[in-house]
Amino acid sequence: MARIPAPERREALIDAALRVVARDGISHATTRAIVAEAGMSLASFHYAFASRDELIDELIRTVVERAENEVVPSLDPHLSVRERIEAGLLRYFGHLKARPSHEQAMLELTWYALRAPERHPLAVSQYARYREFAMAALQRATTDSGITWTLPLDQVAQVLVALTDGLTTTWLVDRDDEAALRYIGIAADTLSRLADAR
Amino acid sequence: MARIPAPERREALIDAALRVVARDGISHATTRAIVAEAGMSLASFHYAFASRDELIDELIRTVVERAENEVVPSLDPHLSVRERIEAGLLRYFGHLKARPSHEQAMLELTWYALRAPERHPLAVSQYARYREFAMAALQRATTDSGITWTLPLDQVAQVLVALTDGLTTTWLVDRDDEAALRYIGIAADTLSRLADAR
DNA sequence: GTGCGACTGGGACGATCGTCCCACTTTGAC
DNA sequence: GTCAAAGTGGGACGATCGTCCCAGTCGCAC
Numbered sequence: 001m002a003r004i005p006a007p008e009r010r011e012a013l014i015d016a017a018l019r020v021v022a023r024d025g026i027s028h029a030t031t032r033a034i035v036a037e038a039g040m041s042l043a044s045f046h047y048a049f050a051s052r053d054e055l056i057d058e059l060i061r062t063v064v065e066r067a068e069n070e071v072v073p074s075l076d077p078h079l080s081v082r083e084r085i086e087a088g089l090l091r092y093f094g095h096l097k098a099r100p101s102h103e104q105a106m107l108e109l110t111w112y113a114l115r116a117p118e119r120h121p122l123a124v125s126q127y128a129r130y131r132e133f134a135m136a137a138l139q140r141a142t143t144d145s146g147i148t149w150t151l152p153l154d155q156v157a158q159v160l161v162a163l164t165d166g167l168t169t170t171w172l173v174d175r176d177d178e179a180a181l182r183y184i185g186i187a188a189d190t191l192s193r194l195a196d197a198r
Numbered sequence: 199m200a201r202i203p204a205p206e207r208r209e210a211l212i213d214a215a216l217r218v219v220a221r222d223g224i225s226h227a228t229t230r231a232i233v234a235e236a237g238m239s240l241a242s243f244h245y246a247f248a249s250r251d252e253l254i255d256e257l258i259r260t261v262v263e264r265a266e267n268e269v270v271p272s273l274d275p276h277l278s279v280r281e282r283i284e285a286g287l288l289r290y291f292g293h294l295k296a297r298p299s300h301e302q303a304m305l306e307l308t309w310y311a312l313r314a315p316e317r318h319p320l321a322v323s324q325y326a327r328y329r330e331f332a333m334a335a336l337q338r339a340t341t342d343s344g345i346t347w348t349l350p351l352d353q354v355a356q357v358l359v360a361l362t363d364g365l366t367t368t369w370l371v372d373r374d375d376e377a378a379l380r381y382i383g384i385a386a387d388t389l390s391r392l393a394d395a396r
Numbered sequence: 397g398t399g400c401g402a403c404t405g406g407g408a409c410g411a412t413c414g415t416c417c418c419a420c421t422t423t424g425a426c
Numbered sequence: 427g428t429c430a431a432a433g434t435g436g437g438a439c440g441a442t443c444g445t446c447c448c449a450g451t452c453g454c455a456c
Contacts, residue, residue, distance in 0.1 A: 411445105419434105
């Protein structure tokens with residue numbers, strides 16, 4: 001095996017771990033499974049990480065950092081705020097359909113973190129990050145429209161996160177595209193009603 | 199140990215398993231943990247169940263059957279449809295706050311079922327049952343009000359399930375009561391707007 | 397080139413997992 | 427009372443888990 005400095009190995013192991021979690025679920029993300037995915041030996045694992053828990057914690061932190069803003073509303077000036085929001089939600093839905101196992105992995109990591117009290121803050125910061133993304137998306141949706149929100153932006157963002165969560169969970173279970181599209185339309189209505197022309 | 203016929207023992211084991219999952223998470227719901235919770239020996243377990251998988255499957259089926267309709271809207275004739283729906287959501291939220299670990303267990307079981315293809319139907323039927331509850335609740339909310347829905351009732355119910363899911367997940371992470379109450383108000387707005395006076 | 401620290405591979409540790417076996421006790425039909 | 431069937435307890439099986447040890451190999455500063 002090629003000799004790889006520890007920091008790079010940590011990255012490679014985290015990447016491998018995410019692939020394993022997405023493919024097989026976190027319960028199958030054993031040290032051996034992760035090491036096999038990364039093409040390493042067990043010794044290399046424990047040379048880079050003190051324990052499996054340390055890797056999983058680092059994995060959660062990493063996916064939270066890496067998470068991209070998938071809900072990017074359209075900026076087309078011809079569109080209404082509602083249409084911009086709907087465009088953003090549709091973009092997220094496209095991403096969800098393209099990589100369902102990735103979103104499922106993210107949620108599994110949330111539940112995993114939620115089970116151990118000392119890991120709870122990881123889940124909280126994960127959702128704080130989602131809220132940031134939501135805020136940015138909402139701000140973008142009202143840019144150059146002369147429209148403001150009837151609630152503080154972070155509160156609207158909280159609603160958007162919850163709406164997105166509901167979409168993700170129910171679609172992952174039912175895989176009902178038509179229901180998802182209906183829901184997106186209704187969610188866009190709901191959010192745009194929280195915006196008010198001055 | 200008292201001698202208990204196998205069918206009763208199956209019930210007792212399922213009850214014990216649900217308690218373990220709610221308290222410690224499904225990853226800690228090992229045969230030994232379940233057996234200890236039920237105060238039995240391992241032999242009794244495998245006398246009642248062929249395998250742990252059989253018990254978990256039966257557990258999911260049982261909680262889906264047992265699940266009670268927590269979203270029961272008010273029937274107070276003085277209330278508007280929107281207020282009735284909000285009352286129902288508030289009732290569910292009260293239940294969620296009173297037994298968060300139970301709701302967390304239900305969701306963990308969903309994700310568990312979602313991981314194995316042969317168990318996927320269990321998750322689907324779980325959400326089908328939620329949809330039934332939602333339909334009953336929505337029907338109740340418009341009783342004697344001369345109001346109908348602008349969408350087929352089962353489609354409105356799908357929206358309610360997704361809205362409730364979003365509420366549950368985000369509250370379990372953030373434990374933000376105020377945000378939950380705001381969200382409930384907005385969700386009630388959203389749903390009542392799908393109802394139309396004839 | 398030498399030497400030291402960084403890195404690797406393989407094998408092994410004890411703990412815990414799901415499952416099973418078998419001798420034993422109790423129950424209920426006859 | 428007899429006896430087959432039902433139910434029980436304890437201990438053991440092989441597999442797999444996270445972790446660790448240790449001898450060995452490589453890269454790099456000097």
